Amino acid sequence: MSEAVIRPAGDSALLVEFENEISLEVNSRVRALKYTLEQSPFEGMGELVPAYRSLLIGYDPLRIRMKAAQEEIRSRLGHMDKVSLPKAVVTEIPVCYDKEYAVDLEHIAQLEHTTEEEVIRIHSQSDYFVYMLGFAPGHPYTARFENPFSFKRMENPRLKIPGGSIVVQLALSDIIPFDQPCGWNIIGSTPVLACDYRKENPFLLKAGQWIHHRPVSKEEYLDIKKQVEAGTYVCRTWEKED
Amino acid sequence: MAIVVLSPGILTSVQDGGRLGYQQYGVSPSGPMDAHAFRTANILVGNDPDEAGLEMTVMGAELTFTDAAVVAITGADMGATLNGTRTDMYRALCIQAGDVLKLGFAMSGCRSYLAVRGGIGTDPVMGSRATMLGKNFGGYKGRKLQKDDVLEIRPCSNKFTHPETYFTDPETVPAGVRTLRVVMGPQEDRFTEQGIRTFLSSEYTVGQDFDRQGYRLEGEKIEHKTDSNIISDGVVTGSIQVPGTGLPIVMTAERATVGGYTKIATVITADLPLIGQCKAGDRIRFQEVSVETAQDLLKQEADRLEELRKLVEDPSHLPEEKTPAFEEAAPVPEHEFEYTKDVTISINGKAYEVTIQKWK
Numbered sequence: 001m002s003e004a005v006i007r008p009a010g011d012s013a014l015l016v017e018f019e020n021e022i023s024l025e026v027n028s029r030v031r032a033l034k035y036t037l038e039q040s041p042f043e044g045m046g047e048l049v050p051a052y053r054s055l056l057i058g059y060d061p062l063r064i065r066m067k068a069a070q071e072e073i074r075s076r077l078g079h080m081d082k083v084s085l086p087k088a089v090v091t092e093i094p095v096c097y098d099k100e101y102a103v104d105l106e107h108i109a110q111l112e113h114t115t116e117e118e119v120i121r122i123h124s125q126s127d128y129f130v131y132m133l134g135f136a137p138g139h140p141y142t143a144r145f146e147n148p149f150s151f152k153r154m155e156n157p158r159l160k161i162p163g164g165s166i167v168v169q170l171a172l173s174d175i176i177p178f179d180q181p182c183g184w185n186i187i188g189s190t191p192v193l194a195c196d197y198r199k200e201n202p203f204l205l206k207a208g209q210w211i212h213h214r215p216v217s218k219e220e221y222l223d224i225k226k227q228v229e230a231g232t233y234v235c236r237t238w239e240k241e242d
Numbered sequence: 243m244a245i246v247v248l249s250p251g252i253l254t255s256v257q258d259g260g261r262l263g264y265q266q267y268g269v270s271p272s273g274p275m276d277a278h279a280f281r282t283a284n285i286l287v288g289n290d291p292d293e294a295g296l297e298m299t300v301m302g303a304e305l306t307f308t309d310a311a312v313v314a315i316t317g318a319d320m321g322a323t324l325n326g327t328r329t330d331m332y333r334a335l336c337i338q339a340g341d342v343l344k345l346g347f348a349m350s351g352c353r354s355y356l357a358v359r360g361g362i363g364t365d366p367v368m369g370s371r372a373t374m375l376g377k378n379f380g381g382y383k384g385r386k387l388q389k390d391d392v393l394e395i396r397p398c399s400n401k402f403t404h405p406e407t408y409f410t411d412p413e414t415v416p417a418g419v420r421t422l423r424v425v426m427g428p429q430e431d432r433f434t435e436q437g438i439r440t441f442l443s444s445e446y447t448v449g450q451d452f453d454r455q456g457y458r459l460e461g462e463k464i465e466h467k468t469d470s471n472i473i474s475d476g477v478v479t480g481s482i483q484v485p486g487t488g489l490p491i492v493m494t495a496e497r498a499t500v501g502g503y504t505k506i507a508t509v510i511t512a513d514l515p516l517i518g519q520c521k522a523g524d525r526i527r528f529q530e531v532s533v534e535t536a537q538d539l540l541k542q543e544a545d546r547l548e549e550l551r552k553l554v555e556d557p558s559h560l561p562e563e564k565t566p567a568f569e570e571a572a573p574v575p576e577h578e579f580e581y582t583k584d585v586t587i588s589i590n591g592k593a594y595e596v597t598i599q600k601w602k
Contacts, residue, residue: 010508056476
């Protein structure tokens, strides 16, 4: 394990970088530092933005200067191995793989030289880790750790895909919260909202947790959608086994 | 109490101090592009500096008021008129029911701010009234203002006795090349020495692609050591991304929260208002400063606003209103002039009778 590097990101934030790779091990250090800072914030600390291998730590320079903030962070980095993170949560995401929504399912099966059923099985059997949120409010960057697909993004991105789309490439799978352009293949759609501004906490997911896709029929999809619109649907969650 | 939009201008939106605390969920802070002008306007009407007001871009709005109100206009000079008469910026203006306030094209700079005593009362989203135009939420229905929109004004209870005495020296948006001071990094080590030299010594021009998310600059290409990709990490307002094109992009209020391009430097917080007042064709240079210097400059900015706030809260500290030092000219026989004209001009809200005479 190499030592973390602390770099200034302007006059109001410090970026703490761990090893330069995307892995659960490296990301667990990001989570441990974030958790430590949340448990014992330093005077003047601002927002924390976790990413794959780094944590951006905002601070108010009118309340704490850079050198002092660096010291606060260094002292917490020194105590990180003693931190036991709380058990991660798994959130169940209902996904309809019906052709009406899974517009690229047939194409994906062709690319993988297998059946559509097998593609659905691969996509829905694993837990996916949420590395971070970004791009759009509530948009999770998630990955599974087995059976990656062989294809990457499409050559011609679509100018607009509907919110709720589940898009995939390699071992990655993202939930698209709102209509947007996208160059990934669409494997299905979820009726739940990754971001719902009507709620006090609009976000379904958080960096560092897991998700699991549960295949649902079109009937169930439409039924859940109604409940989501009424604000009554709650996704099932459970603790992740180690 | 409400503001009614008669004409929205090019891009007018409700903004407050910004939406803080949600970047880890992918929500950028939004808020004003020129926080200095924005806060100054709020202070002049006796508001909290981060209260919700209007940001107008390039061409301002025409507004009317259902009741008496106190407003202040700051930032870019858009030739504001009140009921057709030119009115001052950088001072509290007393508005009567039915008055029409109109802002036109920006003569200098890009963005003007209108603060109204009490603040604008849209429903907060995640604790903020800032409009996130790129994602269609916050502010007034998540969008820029349109004709006939009605913006509620919130009641205000703090003491505020003689609004007409609240003013500060008008600030002009600098012309010519703007120098933006930067703190290097966090990925300056991904650029060659030549690349860093190019960045710090050449002049860049704001291209057509500039908005509340970011400013794409045109000029000399900045050389990377290998490539422009990084494992995505957190972005701040002022981050200067350099993608594969070698041309810098300054990330502003509605920027992404994470990004996968190398960031050569970060514009210091005290200089962010300068970029918010730039528009296409404006020229920019970058100058490196230390984090310590940047933080000293930010402290000075905070102190300046605090001084102004104290003056407004206790007008007895106000200096006597400056009266222009016009001395009465000795009467000159008329035949020595080609023509003589009497006009009325308004300075700091006071009318002055002036005689213009042209020598023969």
